[in-house]
Amino acid sequence: MACPHDAAPVYPRCPLRGRRFPTLQLAGEAHLRYAADRGNVRVSERFDPLSTPVLRALKDIVDKGKKHGKPVALCGELASQPIGALALAIIGYRSLSLSPSAVGPVKALLMELDCRKGEEAILPFLAQPVGSVSIRHKLESFAAAEGLPL
16 A cells, blocks of 8 residues: 655645555655755755655654554655665654665665664754754764764
């Protein structure tokens, strides 16, 4: 069962109740939230899937899944990047779909990750005002301090 997540208006109504295993398809959704064309070099740098608003939305979805006793998985290019997988694991995703070539690097990172330490280090920053802190830089600093391979 998939919960298509390819447009910003779908997010608040993601049908977690009654579903066996919702999967979020992130590939197109986050850049739509920013109205950014990832392939256009003039505007692609405006889009950061590790920004506070995107991670807040993704955390909200996984929290609602937990509240209703439903596992939530995520597929998309974010899960195939070690830093993206790090962020997703910290905000609560325990099932990721990624490209075959990314399995080794992502698995190496996740096997070394202490999610509780990550939650303590990163989640407080999601509560701060947008733009006041770079979550990407905080994730990179956390990974360096913990010796995690990015």
